[in-house]
Amino acid sequence: MKRIQVAIDGPGGAGKSTMAKALARACGLNYVDTGAMYRTVGLALLRAGIDPADGAAVAAVLPETQVGLRYEDGAQHMLLNGEDVTGLIRTPAVSAAASAASALPAVRAFLLKAQQDLAEECSVVMDGRDIGTVVLPGADLKVFLTASAEERARRRCLELEERGTPQPYEQVLAEMNERDERDTNRAASPLRPAEDAVILDSTCLSPEEVLEKLVSLVTERRQT
Numbered sequence: 583m584k585r586i587q588v589a590i591d592g593p594g595g596a597g598k599s600t601m602a603k604a605l606a607r608a609c610g611l612n613y614v615d616t617g618a619m620y621r622t623v624g625l626a627l628l629r630a631g632i633d634p635a636d637g638a639a640v641a642a643v644l645p646e647t648q649v650g651l652r653y654e655d656g657a658q659h660m661l662l663n664g665e666d667v668t669g670l671i672r673t674p675a676v677s678a679a680a681s682a683a684s685a686l687p688a689v690r691a692f693l694l695k696a697q698q699d700l701a702e703e704c705s706v707v708m709d710g711r712d713i714g715t716v717v718l719p720g721a722d723l724k725v726f727l728t729a730s731a732e733e734r735a736r737r738r739c740l741e742l743e744e745r746g747t748p749q750p751y752e753q754v755l756a757e758m759n760e761r762d763e764r765d766t767n768r769a770a771s772p773l774r775p776a777e778d779a780v781i782l783d784s785t786c787l788s789p790e791e792v793l794e795k796l797v798s799l800v801t802e803r804r805q806t
């Protein structure tokens with residue numbers, strides 16, 4: 583079967599990773615979560631006590647920061663200097679650090695090559711903010727998956743509750759708006775749909791409906 587590259591971009595909490603994972607299973611693609619790579623850098627900076635917005639300080643520690651990726655039973659695990667940090671990168675502090683660090687061109691350049699290499703090896707579905715615009719500009723299918731901020735905050739609250747770390751809705755919504763603002767207005771690879779992206783607004787769609795749409799788009803692109 584033809585090798586295929588699928589790019590899924592969109593704001594935080596739009597369901598990109600859930601949908602990309604399900605799409606990978608349904609269509610036999612490898613899933614690459616690029617947000618987890620930025621989160622791993624964010625964690626490294628927090629641990630080193632470095633302000634993730636301080637370009638010079640961040641650039642100085644990147645050469646000694648190893649971000650690795652390993653798959654276990656199909657699930658992506660993140661390695662920081664060899665340590666599996668998968669369970670440590672979903673906290674609000676790491677989210678904020680990842681968002682701040684991801685605005686720095688040095689951090690983006692640091693992760694770009696690794697992301698492009700992963701997509702060279704096999705068929706992939708990769709999710710992030712700049713996959714269709716910068717990382718895989720030649721992707722066979724580009725999707726911009728979005729939903730209203732209120733709906734995304736509601737979903738994130740449910741997720742946090744299920745994980746046993748509930749947070750008030752108002753706080754989640756405020757943090758989400760803050761992150762959207764930063765991801766969209768930064769100069770380096772801002773969050774925006776590629777010109778040839780399919781815009782998919784999931785505010786009023788069930789996960790099954792979104793998946794069905796994505797699978798039909800992949801099937802269609804595989805035939806062309």
Ligand code: DC
Pocket residue numbers: 594595616617618620621677680681682684685709710711712713761765
């Ligand atoms: O998708 P996520 O919430 O795990 O991403 C964490 C942060 O990383 C997010 O604030 C934006 C940034 N990011 C990015 O700038 N580019 C990507 N391709 C993926 C994530």
